[in-house]
Amino acid sequence: xxxxxxxxxxxxxxxxxxxxxxxxxxxxxxxxxxxxxxxxxxxxxxxxxxxxxxxxxxxxxxxxxxxxxxxxxxxxxxxxxxxxxxxxxxxxxxxxxxxxxxxxxxxxxxxxxxxxxxxxxxxxxxxxxxxxxxxxxxxxxxxxxxxxxxxxxxxxxxxxxxxxxxxxxxxxxxxxxxxxxxxxxxxxxxxxxxxxxxxxxxxxxxxxxxxxxxxxxxxxxxxxxxxxxxxxxxxxxxxxxxxxxxxxxxxxxxxxxxxxxxxxxxxxxxxxxxxxxxxxxxxxxxxxxxxxxxxxxxxxxxxxxxxxxxxxxxxxxxxxxxxxxxxxxxxxxxxxxxxxxxxxxxxxxxxxxxxxxxxxxxxxxxxxxxxxxxxxxxxxxxxxxxxxxxxxxxxxxxxxxxxxxxxxx
Amino acid sequence: xxxxxxxxxxxxxxxxxxxxxxxxxxxxxxxxxxxxxxxxxxxxxxxxxxxxxxxxxxxxxxxxxxxxxxxxxxxxxxxxxxxxxxxxxxxxxxxxxxxxxxxxxxxxxxxxxxxxxxxxxxxxxxxxxxxxxxxxxxxxxxxxxxxxxxxxxxxxxxxxxxxxxxxxxxxxxxxxxxxxxxxxxxxxxxxxxxxxxxxxxxxxxxxxxxxxxxxxxxxxxxxxxxxxxxxxxxxxxxxxxxxxxxxxxxxxxxxxxxxxxxxxxxxxxxxxxxxxxxxxxxxxxxxxxxxxxxxxxxx
Numbered sequence: 001x002x003x004x005x006x007x008x009x010x011x012x013x014x015x016x017x018x019x020x021x022x023x024x025x026x027x028x029x030x031x032x033x034x035x036x037x038x039x040x041x042x043x044x045x046x047x048x049x050x051x052x053x054x055x056x057x058x059x060x061x062x063x064x065x066x067x068x069x070x071x072x073x074x075x076x077x078x079x080x081x082x083x084x085x086x087x088x089x090x091x092x093x094x095x096x097x098x099x100x101x102x103x104x105x106x107x108x109x110x111x112x113x114x115x116x117x118x119x120x121x122x123x124x125x126x127x128x129x130x131x132x133x134x135x136x137x138x139x140x141x142x143x144x145x146x147x148x149x150x151x152x153x154x155x156x157x158x159x160x161x162x163x164x165x166x167x168x169x170x171x172x173x174x175x176x177x178x179x180x181x182x183x184x185x186x187x188x189x190x191x192x193x194x195x196x197x198x199x200x201x202x203x204x205x206x207x208x209x210x211x212x213x214x215x216x217x218x219x220x221x222x223x224x225x226x227x228x229x230x231x232x233x234x235x236x237x238x239x240x241x242x243x244x245x246x247x248x249x250x251x252x253x254x255x256x257x258x259x260x261x262x263x264x265x266x267x268x269x270x271x272x273x274x275x276x277x278x279x280x281x282x283x284x285x286x287x288x289x290x291x292x293x294x295x296x297x298x299x300x301x302x303x304x305x306x307x308x309x310x311x312x313x314x315x316x317x318x319x320x321x322x323x324x325x326x327x328x329x330x331x332x333x334x335x336x337x338x339x340x341x342x343x344x345x346x347x348x349x350x351x352x353x354x355x356x357x358x359x360x361x362x363x364x365x366x367x368x369x370x371x372x373x374x375x376x377x378x379x380x381x382x383x384x385x386x387x388x389x390x391x392x393x394x395x396x397x398x399x400x401x402x403x404x405x406x407x408x409x
Numbered sequence: 410x411x412x413x414x415x416x417x418x419x420x421x422x423x424x425x426x427x428x429x430x431x432x433x434x435x436x437x438x439x440x441x442x443x444x445x446x447x448x449x450x451x452x453x454x455x456x457x458x459x460x461x462x463x464x465x466x467x468x469x470x471x472x473x474x475x476x477x478x479x480x481x482x483x484x485x486x487x488x489x490x491x492x493x494x495x496x497x498x499x500x501x502x503x504x505x506x507x508x509x510x511x512x513x514x515x516x517x518x519x520x521x522x523x524x525x526x527x528x529x530x531x532x533x534x535x536x537x538x539x540x541x542x543x544x545x546x547x548x549x550x551x552x553x554x555x556x557x558x559x560x561x562x563x564x565x566x567x568x569x570x571x572x573x574x575x576x577x578x579x580x581x582x583x584x585x586x587x588x589x590x591x592x593x594x595x596x597x598x599x600x601x602x603x604x605x606x607x608x609x610x611x612x613x614x615x616x617x618x619x620x621x622x623x624x625x626x627x628x629x630x631x632x633x634x635x636x637x638x639x640x641x642x643x644x645x646x647x648x649x650x651x652x653x654x655x656x657x658x659x660x661x662x663x664x665x666x667x668x669x670x671x672x673x674x675x676x677x678x679x680x681x682x683x684x685x686x687x688x689x690x691x692x693x694x695x696x697x698x699x700x701x702x703x704x705x706x707x708x
Contacts, residue, residue, distance in 0.1 A: 242565040257547075380675055
């Protein structure tokens with residue numbers, strides 16, 4: 001931003017603050033952004049409860065569509081029209097820090113009785129590279145493999161534990177069930193569009209010595225991982241033909257509609273799955289591929305922004321969301337798992353089999369690298385490279401080289 | 410004697426038109442020209458949104474980078490296809506529709522009103538609707554073709570790089586043809602009936618009448634409508650963005666979409682602006698042609 005604009009903005013902000021101060025000193029506002037998939041979310045009841053407990057603070061909670069959530073967030077922060085607090089993922093942290101957009105929470109955390117309630121690992125996991133704490137965890141999930149119990153039973157299959165078993169099962173499950181010569185069930189619903197890097201990662205990064213370090217993705221094992229994904233689509237044809245463009249809605253819809261027999265997602269979609277399929281759906285950890293397991297740890301925290309109009313009020317609101325009781329209400333809405341010790345102990349929102357699959361996946365759950373490149377990886381580099389590889393425009397080696405270049409050049 | 414020189418126009422009369430025009434001019438300056446100048450300015454800088462403190466002058470670096478960027482050329486090729494197929498297709502369909510609607514038949518008023526629907530619907534609604542039509546599992550298009558035995562298995566129209574761009578072109582053709590139909594219909598009604606009467610007395614066939622009376626009579630309308638559509642279609646990204654987001658891979662990238670993705674998702678406003686400015690320059694020829702025509706009509 002040009003210095004003049006910055007100066008003008010600071011001046012304007014100063015004037016506005018002064019007006020606000022001389023006007024009504026007690027009118028505190030918190031603009032909060034979040035993203036929920038389900039339309040009937042109880043955010044308003046949480047807001048009402050908070051406002052009753054904290055007279056004088058008004059919370060404007062805005063549900064921002066997920067697909068453009070971070071585009072909106074980054075641009076609004078630079079334009080000076082961003083929220084005061086928001087739901088944020090760990091892979092956005094380096095970029096937000098680079099922008100100087102985050103307010104450290106350390107001083108507040110020290111004086112807050114709820115700090116000891118947050119599960120220890122989660123605070124460590126969300127700590128920033130400079131040692132400060134900018135994020136307050138609010139929910140988490142771990143990705144696992146959904147499968148159709150009825151289809152597995154019909155074919156005498158057991159849930160796959162390795163990549164080879166996974167491939168065999170997917171091939172067997174891909175079939176024409178009504179005899180019209182058309183394949184109507186596909187073995188696996190692969191997410192080739194934005195957000196699908198978790199699927200690819202489970203089948204690729206699990207391999208011995210494969211990660212985002214120099215030469216790791218371009219190694220033989222790294223390329224073999226991506227090639228495995230491509231073969232499933234191009235040779236075995238176990239993904240629906242629309243896989244290159246498929247996103248969250250498509251993979252969940254296809255699984256619930258009976259068009260796919262397996263897919264990878266987290267406990268957040270389990271309520272919808274059970275509603276559509278009853279006990280015909282269950283979950284297991286993702287298969288072990290090439291010697292190890294890799295699954296994605298899906299974190300979600302809240303943060304207060306450095307430009308927040310009233311940081312104290314914003315902190316009170318995010319602390320409220322991560323407090324026992326409220327955290328349960330919040331996670332009932334998102335269908336994810338609570339972060340406080342009390343709420344975790346009394347958690348009975350999900351069916352046991354999905355909680356079990358999550359817990360069993362915990363030992364090998366990983367995060368993407370905590371660097372600024374990860375935002376580009378997830379938003380642009382991976383989706384485009386994966387789609388091009390799936391449609392045969394580039395090879396597995398070329399795709400991995402693009403990701404390798406992003407992280408290591 | 411004294412009437413040879415016109416009385417001087419009072420100052421207030423001379424200033425009044427300018428005063429009346431100024432609000433519109435000021436608004437246009439603020440919301441059109443200022444962002445345009447800003448885009449040009451940004452295109453000459455290294456400006457990545459998540460590093461707001463760095464705003465370094467780089468001259469034409471972003472433009473030379475674009476010329477060496479294979480995605481730029483892919484996007485340009487798609488943009489040319491996009492315009493070269495969509496606009497003529499819309500025009501032909503619009504012409505056929507207008508000729509039909511110009512005939513006498515019962516409920517003609519209703520038919521004329523209904524034909525506007527694709528044009529009146531929001532682009533996002535149209536895009537979502539066509540995504541379902543093309544869907545490889547549930548889509549009505551695949552179902553129809555399968556039942557007619559035209560294809561043997563479902564085609565993922567939007568996930569197949571060979572069909573994705575053309576599938577979106579068909580959608581946009583459907584959306585835009587009513588514009589041509591309405592413009593041409595208005596043009597048709599301005600052609601005097603006496604021309605046709607005279608021609609038929611002289612024994613001219615239907616086709617001859619169309620070729621020598623209708624088409625020349627519509628030339629002005631067709632030219633203006635086509636120029637306008639070229640500019641609109643070239644810049645239209647909403648339908649592509651909703652239907653495929655540019656994918657699979659770069660299969661449905663057009664230049665404006667590439668600029669948008671670079672700036673909005675990649676947050677690289679410097680390079681994104683350079684792409685947008687380059688495309689504006691490429692499109693300028695059509696804009697000038699249109700402005701000259703518009704100016705001539707007013708004159």
